Amino acid sequence: QKEVEQNSGPLSVPEGAIASLNCTYSDRGSQSFFWYRQYSGKSPELIMSIYSNGDKEDGRFTAQLNKASQYVSLLIRDSQPSDSATYLCAVSSSGGYNKLIFGAGTRLAVHP
Amino acid sequence: GAGVSQSPSNKVTEKGKDVELRCDPISGHTALYWYRQRLGQGLEFLIYFQGNSAPDKSGLPSDRFSAERTGESVSTLTIQRTQQEDSAVYLCASRYGPDYEQYFGPGTRLTVT
Numbered sequence: 429q430k431e432v433e434q435n436s437g438p439l440s441v442p443e444g445a446i447a448s449l450n451c452t453y454s455d456r457g458s459q460s461f462f463w464y465r466q467y468s469g470k471s472p473e474l475i476m477s478i479y480s481n482g483d484k485e486d487g488r489f490t491a492q493l494n495k496a497s498q499y500v501s502l503l504i505r506d507s508q509p510s511d512s513a514t515y516l517c518a519v520s521s522s523g524g525y526n527k528l529i530f531g532a533g534t535r536l537a538v539h540p
Numbered sequence: 541g542a543g544v545s546q547s548p549s550n551k552v553t554e555k556g557k558d559v560e561l562r563c564d565p566i567s568g569h570t571a572l573y574w575y576r577q578r579l580g581q582g583l584e585f586l587i588y589f590q591g592n593s594a595p596d597k598s599g600l601p602s603d604r605f606s607a608e609r610t611g612e613s614v615s616t617l618t619i620q621r622t623q624q625e626d627s628a629v630y631l632c633a634s635r636y637g638p639d640y641e642q643y644f645g646p647g648t649r650l651t652v653t
Contacts, residue, residue, distance in 0.1 A: 460639040471631055471644040472583070479639070516583070518642070526571050526590050526638045532582040 430455040432519050434531035443540050447504040449515050451531055454498065457522025461493055463502045464516040466533065472516055476502060507538045542566065544645035546632050552651045553622055561617045561648045563632030571635040572615050573642070574607055578628045586630075589615060622652045 431454045441447045449463075460479050464472035478484045478491040478500065490503040500519075504511055514533040521527040545564040553559050565572045574586040585599040589609040600606070604622075609615035619626055629649050635642040 462641065464644075471629075471647045474641050474643060477641055520639055526635070527573075527585070527588060527596070528635075528642050530583045530585075 430519075430521055430529050432517055432529050432531040434515075434517050434534045436532060437535040438537045439534055440537045440539060441507050443507060443509060443538055445507050445538075447507045447511065447536055447538070449502040449504075449517075449534050449536065451500045451502075451517030451519075452498055453500070453517075453519040453529070455519060455522050455529070456495075456498065458495075458519045459522065460520040461491070461500045462518040462528065463489075463491060463500075464518060464530075465511075466514045466516060468513075504536075507536075509538050509540055512536055512538050544632055544634050544643055546630075546645040546648050548648060549646065550649045550651075552653060555624060555652055556621055558618065558620045559622055559650065561619075561630050561632075561650070563615045563617070563634075563645060565612070565615070565632070565634030566636075566643060568612070569634035569636050569643075570612055571637065571642075572609055572612075573633045573635070574615070574617050575631040575633065576601075576628045577631060577647075583631070586617070619650075622650075624652045626650060627652045 463476040466472045476491040488505045492501045516533045517531040518528040573588045576584040604620045607617045629647040631647045632645045
């Protein structure tokens with residue numbers, strides 16, 4: 429069973445701080461990794477994709493990937509109350525099955 | 541460009557009735573997925589279509605659930621003899637191909653009374 433694990437949270441951070449969200453996965457053959465944000469009552473929204481080891485930055489968001497450790501993370505700098513949401517980690521299943529395996533999500537709460 | 545669209549956005553139905561949910565993927569996306577999300581829960585994979593290949597139905601919870609897709613176009617998810625535990629948001633997503641980003645539609649909120 430290929431799995432993606434995330435802490436359910438809630439992760440509570442003060443406004444302006446860095447929020448660090450973590451994800452581990454079991455499928456060593458996975459090649460692509462995604463972070464989605466889901467506000468309450470809304471559908472998941474893609475915020476980052478990463479395919480190579482290292483860091484990828486987009487505005488206040490940085491995705492980090494370490495395939496050897498089977499670990500992917502999302503950093504949110506200068507966290508804002510509007511960042512409060514559930515963050516879903518998704519990992520492509522290897523073997524050409526074209527499926528994304530989703531973690532259960534980490535709930536982030538940014539307090540003023 | 542246009543995103544994934546779903547209809548209806550909300551559906552209230554009586555227990556025992558059949559419902560049909562529709563998904564219009566992004567043009568050119570060969571892969572289409574259906575998920576279910578119960579209140580406060582994670583995404584539950586239901587079924588996925590890849591072009592003209594046989595669909596992966598491994599996530600369908602019972603034989604009351606079925607889905608169709610013709611080629612790379614619209615998909616319909618049908619739930620027969622609805623039960624109260626079918627109440628959830630049904631999400632559709634599409635993807636251009638392996639390793640590409642997957643985009644979600646706004647979902648259909650189904651309430652079975």
